[in-house]
Amino acid sequence: MQIPFNRPYFTGNELKYIEDLFNSVQNGESDSHISGDGKYTRKVQKFMETKFGAKKSLLTTSGTSALELASYALNLKHKDEVIVPSYTFSSTVNAILIAGAKPVFADIQEETLNIDPEDIRRKLTPRTKAIYPVHYAGVSCDMKHIMEIAEENDLKVVEDAAQGVNAKYKDKYLGTIGDFGCYSFHETKNYVCGEGGALLINTDDEAITERLEIIREKGTDRSKYIRGEVDKYTWVDIGSSYLPSDVLAAFLYAQLGKMDEIQEKRMKVWNTYYEVLKPFEETGKIRLPIIPDYSEHNAHLFYIVLEDENKRNSVMKELKNKGILAVFHYIPLHSSPMGISLKNKEGDLLVTENLSKRLLRLPLYAELKNYEVKYITSVLSMLLEIPEITSQYL
Ligand SMILES: Cc1ncc(COP(=O)(O)O)c(C=O)c1O
Known part of the structure; x- marks a missing residue:
């Protein structure tokens, strides 16, 4: 008998939704395209906001890019420190380095293999700016203690919930407790589109959401243009390309539906x-x-x-x-x-x-x-x- 380690599950609706998108583009329906932020991206984002209770969600090309976006939003500077477990995927820590800050590794708890709040306390310095807990295996970190430490020390919290989509800490979905939450829809995860991710934004601060939309769209205010809020779009900030094709969003929408x-x-x-x-x-x-x-x-x-x-x-x-x-x-x-x-x-x-x-x-x-x-x-x-x-x- 041969048993692979992982096999993605297909719901049967993936091709149906992709075909629907194909037909809408073919028929020239307004607002239908296969690049990013099309009708399926909006459906997926709405689904995540409704189901998980995030204030706002942005579909991204990967969990990695969601983590990078969150790091940019924190405005981390050289010599700022971020406490993070060492027991995680490289992306969690790359996101800290790419933003120019210093990762400070904390140990994990024996029971859950999640970051140990006691070790977070030991690693705090006047330079600490944020904590990046990772919900290993979709099992929640001890969020009560982590959020207490963050509040006491005025720190931001970015939840790496790449493995934690549709899992909860008490009655709250993972990814909605810290300032930001990051999901992955990589082929190896529970809900997949090959490569994909999402950033959950849990703050009421409109300026942060607006800045994240800009960074995600190559530093332009194209998202505002798409919503009809400005009549042309232009380069306004630094940025990269963090939005996936709507074809992937159509695939993912089929997964989320099941x-x-x-x-x-x-x-x-x-x-x-x-x-x-x-x-x-x-x-x-x-x-x-x-x-x-x-x-x-x-x-x-x-x-x-x-x-x-x-x-x-x-x-x-x-x-x-x-x-x-x-x-x-x-x-x-x-x-x-x-x-x-x-x-x-x-x-x-x-x-x-x-x-x-x-x-x-x-x-x-x-x-x-x-x-x-x-x-x-x-x-x-x-x-x-x-x-x-x-x-x-x-
Ligand atoms: C804990 C953790 N963080 C981040 C990532 C990166 O996600 P992605 O592969 O979607 O970039 C993964 C994926 O394996 C992960 O397990």
Whole structure:
């Protein structure tokens, strides 16, 4: 049996919406085009504002570009410091560097692998300007404590919710709690359009939203022009090209329309893994994800934590030999070549280093079948020398 690590789920409406867009352009309907900010981009943005409760959302070319846009909005300066976990994807920290500021790495909590508020406090200096928490695996960070630290110290908060679309901290959707939230619709995420993302703007300050629209549109006020607010558009600020083609927005709109169905399918797989592997955890040979009471996760990924790095690597290799693609991440950013060039070193963040060596992600996608989960868990039971357990969930 061959089981890939990830497989995107298609709802069946993607081509229908793309065809609709194609026909509207072909028929010369006003306001229909395949470049950015067309009718499907507006539908997607409206959906996100209504469903998640963001004041404003901007569709972007990626989660990476949403993070970069947020960094520009903070007006970070040379020597400003931003506290961020090292246990994340490079994009979270590149966004800080691109804006000219200094990333200061904080350790993670053992239970969730999310940034540790206590370590944020230890890393505060008079130069700290912002915190970039990352909701790892779609499990919420401890937002109460993070927002308290931000308020006490007058800091901005940019939530990296690339993995956290449709997940919640208590009754609030991830990405709507800090000043800005960043989503990813990359092929590997829960809701996809190949490459794509969104910035959620959670401030009432119209000037910030206006500036972000300008930066997203190559430094021009074209968004105002499209809305008919000015009769021509021109270059007014720095900027780049952060808006995706409306073809991608049409694809994404199909995914968002089936958001609950996709989440339900993923959750079923996540819960099956959890229930079947629970007795494995009781042997002390693996640890399963821990979901705090304040978190309503979105089944973005399923991991196990093994005894040590050697065991993790040998299990990963043997799974591959049996046709199962399991992977690990992240190599902590502070001890990566770029992290070291920024004067960080191995030994700086002990929880991050320990867990990143022991974590293994199992295949998880909406259409992973029960018999495949059964195969994966029975291979695991053999590799870990745990007697196979028959479960009502399989
Ligand atoms: C935590 C985190 N941040 C940022 C990103 C970047 O998102 P994108 O691939 O859409 O640029 C990812 C994607 O893998 C991610 O997992």
